[in-house]
Amino acid sequence: MSTASAVDKSSLRWRLGPIWSLVSLLLIVTAATFITASFGKSLQVQVQYALVSLVIVVALQIFIGTSGVLSFGHVAFVAMGAWTVGLLTIDPMLKENLLPDLFPFLMHAQAPWVLAIFIGAVVGGLLALIVAPVLMRLNGLQAGIATFALLGVVNLVLTYWSSIGPRSGQSMVGIPEVLDYKLALVFALGAIIFAWLFQRTRPSRLLRAAREDGIAAAASGINIVTQRVIVFAVSGAVAGVAGGLFALTNRVVQSSQLYIDLTFLTLAMLVLGGTLSLSGAVIGTLVFSAIDVFLTNLQAGIDIGSLSLSIPQGTRPIILGLILVLMLIFRSTGLTGGREFVWPFRTVRPLPGNPPTNE
Amino acid sequence: MSTADTRQGLHVENLEVAYNGVPAVRGISFEVNAGEAIGLIGPNGAGKSSTLLAIMGATPRSGLVTVHGNDISGLAPEKVVRTGLALVPEGRHVFTELSVMDNLRLGAVARRDKSSYKEALEHVLDLFPILRDFGHRHAGLLSGGQQQQLAIGRALMSDPDILMLDEPSLGLSPTAVDTVFEALDVVRKAGKAVLIVEQRAEFTIAFSDRTYVLHDGVITLSLKPEDAENVEVLTEAYFG
Amino acid sequence: MNQLIQSLVDAISAGAVLGLAALAIGLVFGVIRLANFATGEIITAAAYSLILTWDLGWYISIPISIIVAVLISLLMELAVFSRMRNHGPATLLIASFGLSFLLQRVYELIFGNNVRTAPIASGLAQSIDIGGIRVQMLSVTTIVLAAVLLIALQLFLTKTSLGLQLKAAAADFKTARLVGIPAGRVIGLSFALSGILAAAVAFVLTVQSGAVGPNFGVRITILALIGAVIGGIDKISGSLAGGFLVGFVTSMLASWLPQDLTNFKDAFVFVLVIGVLLFKPSGLLIKGRGVVRT
Numbered sequence: 030m031s032t033a034s035a036v037d038k039s040s041l042r043w044r045l046g047p048i049w050s051l052v053s054l055l056l057i058v059t060a061a062t063f064i065t066a067s068f069g070k071s072l073q074v075q076v077q078y079a080l081v082s083l084v085i086v087v088a089l090q091i092f093i094g095t096s097g098v099l100s101f102g103h104v105a106f107v108a109m110g111a112w113t114v115g116l117l118t119i120d121p122m123l124k125e126n127l128l129p130d131l132f133p134f135l136m137h138a139q140a141p142w143v144l145a146i147f148i149g150a151v152v153g154g155l156l157a158l159i160v161a162p163v164l165m166r167l168n169g170l171q172a173g174i175a176t177f178a179l180l181g182v183v184n185l186v187l188t189y190w191s192s193i194g195p196r197s198g199q200s201m202v203g204i205p206e207v208l209d210y211k212l213a214l215v216f217a218l219g220a221i222i223f224a225w226l227f228q229r230t231r232p233s234r235l236l237r238a239a240r241e242d243g244i245a246a247a248a249s250g251i252n253i254v255t256q257r258v259i260v261f262a263v264s265g266a267v268a269g270v271a272g273g274l275f276a277l278t279n280r281v282v283q284s285s286q287l288y289i290d291l292t293f294l295t296l297a298m299l300v301l302g303g304t305l306s307l308s309g310a311v312i313g314t315l316v317f318s319a320i321d322v323f324l325t326n327l328q329a330g331i332d333i334g335s336l337s338l339s340i341p342q343g344t345r346p347i348i349l350g351l352i353l354v355l356m357l358i359f360r361s362t363g364l365t366g367g368r369e370f371v372w373p374f375r376t377v378r379p380l381p382g383n384p385p386t387n388e
Numbered sequence: 389m390s391t392a393d394t395r396q397g398l399h400v401e402n403l404e405v406a407y408n409g410v411p412a413v414r415g416i417s418f419e420v421n422a423g424e425a426i427g428l429i430g431p432n433g434a435g436k437s438s439t440l441l442a443i444m445g446a447t448p449r450s451g452l453v454t455v456h457g458n459d460i461s462g463l464a465p466e467k468v469v470r471t472g473l474a475l476v477p478e479g480r481h482v483f484t485e486l487s488v489m490d491n492l493r494l495g496a497v498a499r500r501d502k503s504s505y506k507e508a509l510e511h512v513l514d515l516f517p518i519l520r521d522f523g524h525r526h527a528g529l530l531s532g533g534q535q536q537q538l539a540i541g542r543a544l545m546s547d548p549d550i551l552m553l554d555e556p557s558l559g560l561s562p563t564a565v566d567t568v569f570e571a572l573d574v575v576r577k578a579g580k581a582v583l584i585v586e587q588r589a590e591f592t593i594a595f596s597d598r599t600y601v602l603h604d605g606v607i608t609l610s611l612k613p614e615d616a617e618n619v620e621v622l623t624e625a626y627f628g
Numbered sequence: 629m630n631q632l633i634q635s636l637v638d639a640i641s642a643g644a645v646l647g648l649a650a651l652a653i654g655l656v657f658g659v660i661r662l663a664n665f666a667t668g669e670i671i672t673a674a675a676y677s678l679i680l681t682w683d684l685g686w687y688i689s690i691p692i693s694i695i696v697a698v699l700i701s702l703l704m705e706l707a708v709f710s711r712m713r714n715h716g717p718a719t720l721l722i723a724s725f726g727l728s729f730l731l732q733r734v735y736e737l738i739f740g741n742n743v744r745t746a747p748i749a750s751g752l753a754q755s756i757d758i759g760g761i762r763v764q765m766l767s768v769t770t771i772v773l774a775a776v777l778l779i780a781l782q783l784f785l786t787k788t789s790l791g792l793q794l795k796a797a798a799a800d801f802k803t804a805r806l807v808g809i810p811a812g813r814v815i816g817l818s819f820a821l822s823g824i825l826a827a828a829v830a831f832v833l834t835v836q837s838g839a840v841g842p843n844f845g846v847r848i849t850i851l852a853l854i855g856a857v858i859g860g861i862d863k864i865s866g867s868l869a870g871g872f873l874v875g876f877v878t879s880m881l882a883s884w885l886p887q888d889l890t891n892f893k894d895a896f897v898f899v900l901v902i903g904v905l906l907f908k909p910s911g912l913l914i915k916g917r918g919v920v921r922t
Contacts, residue, residue, distance in 0.1 A: 169718055189891040481800060483796045
């Protein structure tokens with residue numbers, strides 16, 4: 030009898046353990062959001078941007094963390110999502126004035142913003158799916174360069190092709206103000222839950238196994254490219270959602286905002302937290318954003334009692350860059366070291382097995 | 389160093405190597421003295437190459453390694469070479485895009501006595517006349533046996549007291565193997581120490597003054613040249 | 629016909645610049661497996677040096693820019709990359725990406741967001757007439773400059789002991805150390821040479837534009853990095869050839885694409901790159917389908 034209950038207990042813990050790894054993340058993100066938002070309007074806006082970043086980073090983690098392959102291209106899917114939501118939510122009258130060269134069907138197309146985000150996800154996912162069979166055969170440096178080339182192509186097309194957006198290099202304005210930080214939080218939590226569930230699906234598990242032991246995976250007949258294509262497309266769709274959220278948060282969309290700097294910042298967040306776990310994506314984004322918000326306000330000047338603190342304009346991104354570089358030098362597995370959180374105060378390794386050693 | 393260590397040659401004590409926590413070499417000890425040829429044999433994965441790389445400082449290790457009584461722990465490979473130790477790596481690894489002469493020149497980068505460079509080069513070219521003939525050819529164009537000669541010549545250019553070779557006979561024709569081992573005999577007779585890691589047991593045992601059998605990272609046997617004839621000992625060495 | 633030759637000269641010159649930039653990346657990669665995205669910021673630093681000191685005379689300004697480039701390059705190695713020896717190429721690439729971002733912001737802080745201008749070697753901005761064909765003086769100068777640098781580099785790599793050591797280390801770093809070639813020496817040397825090449829690139833680009841801003845080196849570095857990878861970043865000649873190819877193609881596209889498509893010229897290059905990577909992942913000049921050593 031006592032042994033049976035012991036088994037029950039351990040199996041319960043076995044099942045609860047991973048669920049706690051999700052719940053604790055959701056709690057942390059929710060708490061961080063509301064605590065920060067309670068400090069006033071301007072912080073609510075900054076929190077909303079952080080939540081958008083969180084969705085991008087989760088999308089990155091779904092692919093990079095699972096496959097072990099570098100991608101500099103995800104911001105291309107973010108851009109597609111942002112473009113889609115921009116085009117579908119700006120008033121057609123406004124579009125005729127601001128975006129005169131649009132294809133007629135784009136000129137008239139309209140959708141409620143939630144549906145627009147969904148369509149953005151489809152567009153991002155589809156682009157990922159189309160390019161994936163080509164890109165997913167590459168590894169390491171080549172994969173990094175090829176995904177970057179994709180970002181370059183998408184960026185140039187969005188910058189200069191006025192049939193699908195503003196004239197060269199200009200911005201799309203007039204995106205309605207419908208999203209607040211609470212709604213953004215809902216999407217961010219949804220992305221985390223989705224990623225957590227997706228980790229447990231077959232393609233994701235196969236790809237992790239292949240990442241850890243490529244030879245064994247190949248021997249057992251796993252077609253790595255196929256699994257990668259699936260995971261890439263899924264993460265592309267999540268990135269598309271993030272793009273939609275970005276458009277509705279920023280309310281101005283310009284291709285130059287969706288290029289190298291955003292790629293760098295989101296990768297930095299992921300690397301800071303640790304690429305190998307979902308916790309890494311979440312913790313990395315939260316910590317990075319917290320530092321970012323703190324520095325932004327410090328640049329504007331913070332009053333603590335009679336003391337007024339401030340740092341010169343322009344030092345914020347320098348400190349952020351320094352943090353990433355120092356992190357890579359001293360702890361390249363990130364804050365979480367590739368582990369998942371389990372409440373209370375315990376960490377478990379990601380499913381399954383060990384984080385791969387560098388080199 | 390409180391107690392002066394005056395021993396000559398290479399001394400390995402309690403050498404351990406592990407990769408990601410998996411032990412490859414588990415505490416082996418042996419010595420190689422001037423004028424001696426020592427063999428190190430064992431099946432694949434026994435830890436032979438790891439032993440040589442660890443001695444060179446090319447892979448992390450624990451244990452004591454001394455050359456002429458000097459502790460070389462923590463030295464980078466390029467520093468270890470300057471203490472009088474040279475390794476001819478497995479697979480030869482000559483610089484294929486450089487000429488034979490340039491390969492030899494690079495071997496001399498670690499010479500302690502630069503003034504005797506010319507004589508050393510002549511010495512190597514006398515030992516391996518083929519290298520003289522092909523001096524300006526790209527090393528990549530040489531045959532496997534010629535590349536092995538070049539790799540040994542390059543190692544000799546650093547004027548080592550102890551020459552270590554990782555599977556010098558791998559992939560070579562029987563005549564090429566003979567050439568290589570004849571040269572190694574000359575090197576040994578010149579008073580240098582030679583440490584040979586090999587898979588070809590019989591051959592190595594017959595050539596070496598002493599041969600250690602490495603199995604699962606441990607030295608299980610020490611053999612003398614006459615054991616080469618003894619099939620039982622050999623079988624035991626490999627399958628015991 | 630005339631136009632064809634003009635565009636060919638321009639394309640060769642553009643290829644030469646990108647070839648040099650790709651070489652700056654490939655030299656370092658060969659030794660420590662780092663595809664240094666921050667090479668762009670070395671170029672930018674050299675360009676700022678040129679623009680800000682041009683008044684003092686070219687014979688002062690050019691040496692200053694070379695020294696600055698070499699120092700920044702070595703500093704990157706000392707401060708960042710020397711501490712990351714055990715990491716794979718992907719992690720190193722991300723680190724250099726971060727360093728690039730960081731330095732751009734530093735430049736922004738020091739020099740402001742607006743471009744700084746100075747007429748660098750304005751004499752080179754003219755066209756000259758060679759047998760009835762008008763060509764840019766700068767294009768010709770660039771080609772000559774690149775040729776001189778490449779010959780000098782080739783002599784250095786084949787005729788001097790230090791150069792041979794670098795060449796050997798770039799081909800097989802592990803064996804080079806076993807042979808006794810000091811790691812620190814060749815790594816430092818590769819970063820220094822990379823700095824010199826970056827300064828040359830900066831010179832040509834500043835003559836062309838006469839202006840420098842914080843992001844000055846980014847575009848050329850992206851193209852050079854891409855060129856190095858498709859040419860075969862594992863080999864010095866591969867990087868050079870790949871960089872040349874990308875520069876050549878980009879320039880030809882700029883000359884010959886219909887007006888309304890010229891904005892997309894880089895996009896065509898990117899697509900080309902993906903195509904090349906698909907068929908020759910290890911690079912055009914590398915035999916077989918091998919994967920880059922890590």
